[in-house]
Amino acid sequence: MSTLLDVLSIVAIVAGAFFYLAGTVGLLRFPDAYTRLHALTKADNLGLVLVVIGLLPQVDGVLTALKLLLVWLLVMLSSAAVSQLIARSARRRETRP
Amino acid sequence: MADFLQSAGAFVVLMVALGLVRVARGPGRADRMMAAQLLGSGAVGALLLFGAASGESAVFDVALTLALLSAFASIAFVKFALRQDQPVVDEEEVP
Numbered sequence: 001m002s003t004l005l006d007v008l009s010i011v012a013i014v015a016g017a018f019f020y021l022a023g024t025v026g027l028l029r030f031p032d033a034y035t036r037l038h039a040l041t042k043a044d045n046l047g048l049v050l051v052v053i054g055l056l057p058q059v060d061g062v063l064t065a066l067k068l069l070l071v072w073l074l075v076m077l078s079s080a081a082v083s084q085l086i087a088r089s090a091r092r093r094e095t096r097p
Numbered sequence: 098m099a100d101f102l103q104s105a106g107a108f109v110v111l112m113v114a115l116g117l118v119r120v121a122r123g124p125g126r127a128d129r130m131m132a133a134q135l136l137g138s139g140a141v142g143a144l145l146l147f148g149a150a151s152g153e154s155a156v157f158d159v160a161l162t163l164a165l166l167s168a169f170a171s172i173a174f175v176k177f178a179l180r181q182d183q184p185v186v187d188e189e190e191v192p
Contacts, residue, residue: 078168085175090127
């Protein structure tokens, strides 16, 4: 059982690290602000969510696991709001048509 | 398992550091802010990984605080950017 949970953790964390890689590559390679924002939100949401899912079996205690979920919820909320705001500010300034 | 968590955290930090190249290259302010946003979420993920690797649960509190602060940084940027009424010329288009 413990080995199974370890394998689940490793798979989820590797997938999360892959999304951080994809977010960085997208941020560096995509041509304009909106596509870069798309890559950034993938790293924000999927990367962190997969890392949190992978860490949940590894921490001891329900309270610590709840704290992990709280971090996840806060980052989800803030990244959703902030990506809207950044897209609006980019559109208002029309940095690229 | 702790070694794996450590190296995964180091990998995430490396990726986020590479993303900072976008801060130097720009071109717009929104692009720079996006790199800062990636730094925030990547640092939260790396702190969670390092905290689980060391078994030090105080690191999770640091991650929680950092998530809050990086959200505030982006919101402050947007408030500042929207306050300027005149359209700002993009640095790349300046001859």
